[in-house]
Amino acid sequence: MSSAVRTRVPLPGVGASSLRSWAAALLVLVCALLFSLPFWVTKPYLLHMGVLLFLAVIQGQAWNILGGYAGQHSLGHAAYFGLGAYTTVMLFERAQISPFTGIWLGVLLASLVSWGVGAITFRLRGPYFVLASISVAEIIRLLALHFKDFTRGAEGFLLSALPAFQLGPLEIELFSKRPFYFAALLVALWTTLVSWLVQRSKIGYYLQAVREDQDAAHSIGINLQAYKCLALVISAGFTAWAGGFYALFVKFIDPETVFGIDVSVQILLTCIVGGIGTLAGPALGALLLVPLSEFLRNPKGLVQLGLLSSDSSLVRLVEERLSHAHSFVYGLLLVVIILFSPEGLWGLVKRWFAPARGEG
Amino acid sequence: MAALLELRQVCKTFGGLRANWNVSFGVQRNSIVGLIGPNGAGKTTLFSCITGYYAPSAGDVLFEGKRVNGLRPDQVCRLGMVRTWQKVRPMPKLSVLDNVMVGALLRTWSLRRARAVAEEQLAAVGLDRQANMLAGALPIGQRKRLEVARALATQPTMVLLDEVMGGLNPAESNEMIALILSLKTRGLTLVVIEHDMRAIMAVSDRVIVLNSGEMLAEGSPRDVANNPDVISAYLGQKVD
């Protein structure tokens, strides 16, 4: 894959060829770094942030398959996140089913539900689909709130002690953050890989065709309903896994935290800020948003990391006045990105590296 | 000889409006049928009925002897009938090559094979040099050709072209006429909606005239052109 003369424009997200080799090398380096991190970093808060970052990447990559490739902007992915979380937790707390099995049952349930949701809502286009997706998630959230005997309602579930994880002959205790860190990292890489494979397959081409022009896609042999549902099912499955994992990691869930529209907005934001429809987008978005929101939500965390002293005025400012500023920043980022760079951070990077496009 | 495509008393109504009414004709294999009529005559609606976008309110559409009304557009395409659009629909953020590959992927899962088919079709319509351009950057003439290439990549038996001459300058029109005729040489069957009478005369084996949803006339291009009803339907537009 050579030359500077050919202005190859491959599928969006893969970028110009020199950019691609740089990105690949960087990826390998970053992966090595990430895998080795727990061995030379002692502060557990950093691992904690790492896990949250990887979860954001998982959710972002998952959403991207439906929203970025297929162009169906679901704002209801919280439904699948929450289903994953509640299934895992409820099966463990009420039926004593191992959470390591429960999490996969959550994935299964969410996939089935998403298939049904897709069957109903994919008849709708554009903003109507968005509205329908929100409605579905809200209905599920309200049901979870209402049926208190089943889900403990607004009280939520506090997880009791987790059993150890059997990996062949190894028994991994889950007291520290390390096993969570590795598990999340592995699944984040796995989700990214799946996204990459989808992108360079017939499925990827078909989904992008659906995004570009549904009626044209229909006329050249694409079964719209089937492919959109496929994208949704894959997307929902990964999102549900992230939900189950989140529940096991944070050990407390309630309907607002896992079914709330904030979850859906956050996922969307990660992809938009990073670069919608691209492979690097969710990673870039997560890299920006997770530390930012963590700092705003929990400024003491930076103190734990030794980056700020505990009586720093910045910490006090954030704690006292900006305790929900992460949401404000989300809003600001959304507005700024849509107005000035709808292709997100990755779009900016691409424009910098490969300005000549489209001249044949 | 059995017709490849046969319409039997096809009707399509929207509320009280008769968009198509009792349209019946057959299209022989490897022939080109021109479909003409004033604006609003129901030509594009007929295409939509044939290719599954609408289900006919009454009547039957038979392709290769089998009833196809009620099938989805993607199913119709899979059977071998593909349409192009009056208002071109490039997939703007995909490259020209990727556009056509999407068409080719109907018949294969291999990207390599799809790319080969796509490159072949691009060469056939003369767009091979633009393969790596974004489809959204193409001018109208090339967009029309892209749409034809994409349709051809689905390896159809029959192609329905909807006003493919629209917006083309005379040189581009001539090229398009040559392209259409070459498709017939390739063994394809075509139905062509057109306003450009010169093009219709040049390519059609038979011409069907629609007016207000109903069939007005049918016959050889020369006969139809000289038909007084047809001439008055077009409000005295001269045809040579």
Added chain:
Amino acid sequence: MQMFFQAVLSGLLMGGVYSLIGIGLTIIFGVMQVINFAHGDLVMVGMYVTWLLFSYFHLDPFLSIVLTAPLLFVLGAVIQRVTIQRVLGAASENQILLTIGIGLLLSNTAMLLFTSDYQLLTTSYSSSSFSVFGMSVSQPLVVAFAITGVVAAGLYAFLMKTDTGQAIRATAQDREAAQLMGINVSRMSVLAFGIGAALAGTAGALIAPTYYIFPQVGHAFTLKSFVIVVLGGMGSVVGATLGGILIGIVESLAALYLASGLKECVVFGLFLLLLLFRPSGLLGRART
């Protein structure tokens, strides 16, 4: 049976307020085809403005509408001019995301300014009620309903009888044609958003005496107002009026016969059914 009528009545009154919100949204959609996800937050702004005027200047919430509505109008016009105007040609997904962002900015600014504490605006008549045929009817809601009627009638007259109103309707019907006829469609868009915001703010003012006021209160209204707009037909003011009342009654009856926690489920479930089977609404003709 008594309870049924009681529920219908309270639903009717609340529905009036919903109508106002819905009318605002439908005008915005009609003129710009923008789905305004910040609409509920505009209601919230109206509530807070009313509360501030009441707390600091002791202005009666219903009377202060003469201040609140213009203020919200200006806010809406500014939002439209600065942000939404720029994405009118863009993909609808981007427009949605933009308005979501604006909504987040609005609700979180309120959060930063006023914290998430629930505020109460208690007037002398906040908990008063009339007795009508043995049913108890909240006084402030009756006044709110009356004011809604007046505002809706005034708006209808404006749209039908004045030049500007007709220009707005023309833009809503066919933007290009309106432009060709010399109508400044950009200005119409700004006006439409301003009016929509003013209506939302007015609705907020009307319910301020009877609702808890907190930054997230708008969210419940946003989705509901979409239901109303789709129910009545996108772009139809009459439709939004009837739709609002219908939703108010449906919600009230759902709370009575099912459970209070499920009433919104019913509304959203209705929404899904509507989107699937009658997206043009009970009254309207589809314009998508």
